[in-house]
Amino acid sequence: xxxxxxxxxxxxxxxxxxxxxxxxxxxxxxxxxxxxxxxxxxxxxxxxxxxxxxxxxxxxxxxxxxxxxxxxxxxxxxxxxxxxxxxxxxxxxxxxxxxxxxxxxxxxxxxxxxxxxxxxxxxxxxxxxxxxxxxxxxxxxxxxxxxxxxxxxxxxxxxxxx
Amino acid sequence: xxxxxxxxxxxxxxxxxxxxxxxxxxxxxxxxxxxxxxxxxxxxxxxxxxxxxxxxxxxxxxxxxxxxxxxxxxxxxxxxxxxxxxxxxxxxxxxxxxxxxxxxxxxxxxxxxxxxxxxxxxxxxxxxxxxxxxxxxxxxxxxxxxxxxxxxxxxxxxxxxxxxxxxxxxxxxxxxxxxxxxxxxxxxxxxxxxxxxxxxxxxxxxxxxxxxxxxxxxxxxxxxxxxxxxxxxxxxx
Amino acid sequence: xxxxxxxxxxxxxxxxxxxxxxxxxxxxxxxxxxxxxxxxxxxxxxxxxxxxxxxxxxxxxxxxxxxxxxxxxxxxxxxxxxxxxxxxxxxxxxxxxxxxxxxxxxxxxxxxxxxxxxxxxx
Numbered sequence: 001x002x003x004x005x006x007x008x009x010x011x012x013x014x015x016x017x018x019x020x021x022x023x024x025x026x027x028x029x030x031x032x033x034x035x036x037x038x039x040x041x042x043x044x045x046x047x048x049x050x051x052x053x054x055x056x057x058x059x060x061x062x063x064x065x066x067x068x069x070x071x072x073x074x075x076x077x078x079x080x081x082x083x084x085x086x087x088x089x090x091x092x093x094x095x096x097x098x099x100x101x102x103x104x105x106x107x108x109x110x111x112x113x114x115x116x117x118x119x120x121x122x123x124x125x126x127x128x129x130x131x132x133x134x135x136x137x138x139x140x141x142x143x144x145x146x147x148x149x150x151x152x153x154x155x156x157x158x159x160x161x162x
Numbered sequence: 163x164x165x166x167x168x169x170x171x172x173x174x175x176x177x178x179x180x181x182x183x184x185x186x187x188x189x190x191x192x193x194x195x196x197x198x199x200x201x202x203x204x205x206x207x208x209x210x211x212x213x214x215x216x217x218x219x220x221x222x223x224x225x226x227x228x229x230x231x232x233x234x235x236x237x238x239x240x241x242x243x244x245x246x247x248x249x250x251x252x253x254x255x256x257x258x259x260x261x262x263x264x265x266x267x268x269x270x271x272x273x274x275x276x277x278x279x280x281x282x283x284x285x286x287x288x289x290x291x292x293x294x295x296x297x298x299x300x301x302x303x304x305x306x307x308x309x310x311x312x313x314x315x316x317x318x319x320x321x322x323x324x325x326x327x328x329x330x331x332x333x334x335x336x337x338x339x340x341x342x343x344x345x346x347x348x349x350x351x352x353x354x355x356x357x358x359x360x361x362x363x364x365x366x367x368x369x370x371x372x373x374x375x376x377x378x379x380x381x382x383x384x385x386x387x388x389x390x391x392x393x394x395x396x397x398x399x
Numbered sequence: 400x401x402x403x404x405x406x407x408x409x410x411x412x413x414x415x416x417x418x419x420x421x422x423x424x425x426x427x428x429x430x431x432x433x434x435x436x437x438x439x440x441x442x443x444x445x446x447x448x449x450x451x452x453x454x455x456x457x458x459x460x461x462x463x464x465x466x467x468x469x470x471x472x473x474x475x476x477x478x479x480x481x482x483x484x485x486x487x488x489x490x491x492x493x494x495x496x497x498x499x500x501x502x503x504x505x506x507x508x509x510x511x512x513x514x515x516x517x518x519x520x521x
Contacts, residue, residue: 009487009488010486010487012327012328013327013328013485013486013487013488014486016324016327016328017324017328017485017486021232021233022231022232022233023233023322023324023372023373023374023377023378024373024374024377025373026371026372026373026374026376026377026386027324027372027373027374027377029371029372030324030370030371030372030373033370034370034482037475037478037482038478038479038482040475041475041478041479044471044472044475044505045475045501045505048468048505048508048509048512049508051509051512051516052508052509052511052512096420100416100417103413104417106370106371107410107413107414109371109390110371110390110393110394110397110406110410111393111394111397112390112391112393112394115387115390115391116387117305118305118306118307118308118309118310118346118384118387118388118391119305119309120305120308120309121309121312121381121382121383121384122382123382125382127373127376127377127379127382127383127384127386127387128309128384128387129371129373129376129384129386129387129390130373130376325485328485328486328488329484329485329488329489330488331488331489361401361402361403362402363402363484363490365402367402367403367405367406368481368485396403397403397406397407399403
């Protein structure tokens with residue numbers, strides 16, 4: 001496979017992963033679960049590095065006079081002063097809440113709960129696995145995530161005002 | 163309702179190679195006309211080079227699967243009026259190589275289906291050939307898999323699956339669903355063997371319950387449910 | 400490792416994150432002296448060392464943080480492995496090896512941070 005072909009394949013995959021199209025609610029849950037998972041994982045890596053920098057963990061990379069560690073600490077503090085990071089934290093709150101509740105829904109679905117039993121297909125009826133309970137959990141995850149986002153933004157606004 | 167609609171049909175000629183292109187046709191609409199009727203009108207009166215595959219015209223054979231306005235349906239099962247669109251985009255199914263225009267090569271689907279032992283497995287071959295008594299199933303045992311026998315192997319779920327299009331090694335919704343149909347059958351004796359077969363990285367674990375397969379199925383089969391139940395069996399060992 | 404056990408691990412670590420993460424957030428919110436302003440204080444990145452460090456002097460809390468670190472690393476690396484495999488359409492050995500290495504690094508580095516923050520490492 002040539003390089004350009006390979007790139008177009010990956011772009012195609014990204015498009016499939018990120019655009020739910022007309023495939024309904026469960027497809028949206030797939031897209032959101034994927035995005036939230038990747039973003040939260042990146043946040044987690046950044047969080048480990050950043051707390052390490054604050055605490056002097058960066059010294060593992062530094063020679064004993066630790067001027068590099070101090071510089072890294074100063075730079076981390078300066079970098080994170082940006083209010084964009086604060087808004088980003090609120091978004092991470094949204095994504096974490098969604099990923100948690102939707103993850104529980106997915107675990108339940110993977111163990112076969114909340115899906116309903118196989119039955120004879122009836123015309124004009126939705127599939128059994130699109131059950132009300134399972135979809136209710138999805139909407140619960142969305143609403144809790146929105147609540148978390150609003151709560152965080154509200155606190156943020158109070159911080160910015162003071 | 164409009165007296166005519168515009169068909170944007172995907173055209174691909176293998177002898178030209180490269181990418182396909184879209185060609186537009188103006189098709190007069192009568193009441194009750196399906197997408198397949200529209201395509202046949204194009205083939206008869208406007209452009210005889212258009213290739214489509216169809217057979218029964220009544221959603222039984224599963225030959226005319228294609229993507230209409232971005233979602234997979236059987237062309238014979240979708241009326242033009244129910245789309246409520248002036249422009250109708252018709253494309254071949256995804257995740258299959260295109261042979262010509264709207265005709266796709268579905269060999270990969272049947273190959274995967276065969277690899278997943280989609281038949282009844284009996285241990286006692288002598289008994290299988292010369293049965294000594296009836297193997298009666300109760301209604302409950304029948305209901306456990308009956309839904310999944312309605313599959314017509316049109317490949318729409320395979321085309322709609324987001325995982326298959328990003329990870330082609332995934333077994334796909336239809337083969338796994340077919341496997342579950344035999345796994346849930348009370349006469350089948352392949353339990354452990356079947357579970358070992360799907361308990362792979364490419365197997366049931368790549369399903370993320372996106373539900374697109376169940377969404378597009380024209381026969382009301384629920385491949386997503388079948389895969390979750392297969393996964394439950396796999397998780398329980 | 401069988402794929403089945405890996406997925407079970409994925410579920411278990413996911414529930415573990417729910418438990419330890421709840422402890423993590425809860426401690427930050429409600430054990431800090433200035434309860435009214437803790438959310439505002441922790442939400443600001445630049446105030447983090449002053450807000451968080453006083454809470455950290457507890458061995459059980461350190462253990463729960465380590466659990467959170469371990470669970471999140473396993474869960475995240477397993478998830479990213481699946482996402483990458485599905486993005487490029489194939490499993491690649493060295494990508495998985497890199498992910499294991501990143502996971503080990505995160506656990507080691509994070510453990511170091513936890514130990515220093517708890518004054519367990521002098």
